[in-house]
Amino acid sequence: MRTDYTAAEMMTVTAARALENGMTCFVGIGLPSEAANLARLTHAPDVVLIYESGTLQTKPEVLPLSIGDGELCESALTTVSVPEMFRYWLQGGHIDVGFLGTAQIDRYCNLNTTLIGDYHDPKVRLPGGGGAPEIATNAGEVFITLKHSRRTFVRDVDFVTTLGFGRDGKGREGVPNIGKGPTRVITDLCVMQPDPETRELVVVSLHPGVTREDVCDATGWEIRFAEALESTPEPSARELEVLRELKERTNRKHAGE
């Protein structure tokens, strides 16, 4: 049975499926938070969600607008100070996966959330690094989710806020005590993974109805496709139902306050 769904829903469901039950996940706000909570409410009830505001093992009823909404604290196992969060829980090695969004990403998975243009004369000033630079290196691995466009998928980011694999793909080689780095990138068009040798992003799975041309048109470099290119499984009726209910609850809450 074919269920109707949007490209954004396809992205969220696919990102959610990347999380396994029982993983500890350091969650970025926005799309990662939506996907991580969908995972918790469907196939991964015991996924441990941690937000940088200090909320440990949180189970929010609605999606937070900010990283420090009261909902995160009230539904958490415990809330620790921000230095404890970054030092003991992240740097201490307790995080399996960091789940990040970004403004710009390049072919080696480097992330830019600092600015567009030149650092000392920026065209657009973005919010900055936040927790990402250390999440990306201290978590066991990193998932990234964002919408696919030429504005976001660029050959080389203007500024490496957060390390993927560096300007040459070798940025993690020989660095001790850091995680694997990005292992998958999930967009509204496809799923990508770094090539095991070169670390350049390769499309491994196309979402239903998306063509290679669609991905090429939305990517700022000549992106490669895996030989065994797969088709991403469609969202199930249950996943869509849970996601839509979650978003509806969230909208009601944020509009009513």
Next chain:
Amino acid sequence: MAELLSLHDAVARYVEDGATVCMEGFTHLIPFAAGHEVIRQGKRELTLIRMTPDLVYDQLIGAGCVSKLIFSWGGNPGVGSLHRLRDAVEKGWPQRIELLEHSHAAMACAFEAGAAGLPLAVLRGYVGSDLPKVNDQIKFIDCPFTGERLAAVPSIRPDVSLVHAQKADRKGNVLVEGIVGVQKEAVLAARHSIVTVEEIVDDLDVEPNACVIPGWAISAIAVAEKGAYPSYAHGYYDRDNRFYKAWDAIARDRDAFTAWLDDNVHNAGGQS
């Protein structure tokens, strides 16, 4: 021992032009009332420190109080940019400000080091990031025991920290509850500190491990009811997410911002 002052008098006494000022609050307990008092008193050339500068720093920057900002994430959470910050950085209005930017992990460690009286903080951070290229306060050192290359940043030692909390008792002992951020570290790292509270109570009535800052470690307490609004105070009132969304349109436009500032800060009286 903390002195109980009006917010006006506390700011007048401890916040000087040109000072390094920290108003913390990790998307909770943001000291809006204190920030507005700083604007009303026309403080100038401040160096502001905060991990997550949001609306109150946008207001301080737009009001012309700020010449330098030390931060790790500057945005309107869940909404978008801080348009007054961007206008200052991109177009120099009302004045150009200098940015010194870090990551959250580095700033959290730097606050903790400040509270601990150390000159620097050490972390496994900034690996492969361009931030050390644009911030000369980020260095790398070799661990003397293992040889591992680690990042080092100077500790944060503000002239004065301003934070908001739920309540204080009559001796000025303060209880901070919920998302406690780096409030305690910000107070202990600073030379002087002002804590605004929702109310003064006879007894804090706390559990043994609650986050309490002793009155003798604080310079001044000032009562500021709803002093974190439109941010929130856990157990008192919720975050006004609608205002955070509405701020986007207000802050985009210089005239709309100036009118808002006149109506809601300059001519709003404050609590003296």
